[in-house]
Amino acid sequence: MDTLEKIMYVEDDPDIREIASMALEDVGGLTVKICESGEQALREVAEFAPQMFLLDVMMPGMDGPSTLLELKRQGYINESTVVAFMTAKVQPEEVARYKEIGAANVIAKPFDPMTLADDVRAIWETFHG
């Protein structure tokens, strides 16, 4: 199993982007590409070539699920790419629906900035374990 290094994070809320990037880079030691929209993610994904995607579910314009579907359609998701959603709505049926469209797991918002990187790694390891 490869070690998780590069992660692409898509989130529309600037404050959350800022604190999550601290949580993933400074606390977690990951290399993070931050995008403010699904559209930006699609533009940057080829160059960055992430091992994992972290997608906010509810965003204006393209939301998390449609971003994932488009990433898939354009061929950026292979069998070792891990996708996780972030959302404040974590009802079991929603989690099930996200898993159906290809998410490995869902991270509940609000997240704890001190443990976010651990949660992300745990999802990575479970997926590859």
Next chain:
Amino acid sequence: MVDSTSSQAFAQRLETLSAAYSKRLTSDFERLTGLANQLATDASCTDSLQQLNSLLHSLAGSAGTFGFENLGRQAREHELQVAKVLKQDAKQSLPVLDWISQLQSALEVDKNRKAVVGMETTRLESDGDAPSIWLVERDVMLAEYVAQQLHSFGFQVRHFSDAQELNNDKDLSPDLLLIDHRATQNKAIRENPVAFWQTHLKDYICPILFTGTEESLTARLHALRSGGQNYFVKPLDIIKLTSHIAQLIKTKDSQPERVMIVEDDTELAQHLQCVLEDAGMHVSVFDRPEPLFEAINDLNPELILMDLWLPDITGSEIAALLGQMERWSQIPIVYISAESNAALRGQALLRGGDAFLEKPIDTDLLINLCRSRVMRLRKLEDTKNRDALTGLLKHASIKEALQDQWLLAQRKPQVFSVVMLDIDHFKAVNDTHGHAVGDLVIAAVGTLLRQRFRSTDKLGRYGGEEFTLVLIDCTADNAASMVNSLRGDFAAIQFTGGNESFSCTLSAGVVDNQHFPDDTAESLLNRADQALYQAKNSGRNRVCLAAD
């Protein structure tokens, strides 16, 4: 991954982010208020509902990350309710304004836990009898902070973010208005702020205080002309502000003015008595000077209204006699006379006396004159007798008040209690946090006491961190239960010294005159002190009754 220096830097960045997020919450609350207003006019506006939904959603998802867990949870609940309504064909209207206050309370709880600055408290429940303050303030975060501080001193607070909202609620009236002098979007305020406030505040008879960032004579003068009784410069000194507010509200429901009338014209005397009694004053009438001098010590007047010419004696002679008696040398005297001779009037004023009222008497002028003279006298007495830090009676005055009460009870049986109260481990507060913080704790006890007890009760700072209360018509059991509840409230107040927040407790000893009918005032005080000693010895933070 993170070494200790960079973890410190990380914590700092986290703190900075959290502060920035707090600022953003202010604009989020403003947007919420805007949406609430839109939905108030059109409850089924899908666009507003969608905006509301996404705003609440983003709060629900982000607040917790920055340490505002309760706010996030609360937003989540409301988000679900909006989502439900969005699915309805006939959209029910949503109580968004109520939600905003719930969200603000939740935010307050979160901020308490974070213990940001100053003094905070856990007491948030509203009390039906509590005096109500309407706060007009654009800055939602500041408003929340001020509201919460005022809550801890027993006020109810209602927040308006724009002065124009005040006029939506004509039926209710507050006990006090606290207004940021620029709190409106209305353009009229830029052209003529005084006219703007005069128009918007004309229906309010309660005391009005203005706040603002400018420290200038113009700002103060504008506040005064706009109908404000005072102007407080931001950043607000909350302890000073609450103490001022407590005093203003107390003055309003304080005792009626006590007036003596000396007038030999019975009809005129009755007329004056009627007018002043209608205005809520206590009035006693005399037609000769002798009974006046007999009764004056019992009636304890605050103003004397008398005819300049009485049979066998002139008003100015009475004034001169009163001036010779130390206790009455400062009492305001108002003359009634048909005399328009300036020289005679001047002579009368010279021998004592404050003002002239010409017959026929203008009743409005009479009432205003009496009120303002009594108010001035009370202020003068207050500066003489009251401790500046707490607004309570000074050592000598509270002992005198106890003695007076005891004397009164000897003549006319009446139960009263004496309480000695002391802040626990106060020396440690001073040693750890410094005297400035210690003073804040003492001032908080003062404000809390003045809020909690009636204006007829005598409350004093006995010295240092020790307080004495004389509670009228109150048995020791009742006194103990009141002081116990005060003890609980005080323990809930969070003080901040440096970066550390702390709370303090009180101990008290209680006695009443019923259990010890043979005691002097002095020995009652000693018994209360012994009971306090017992409370201290049995572990502090408690109230003990004096043993038989």
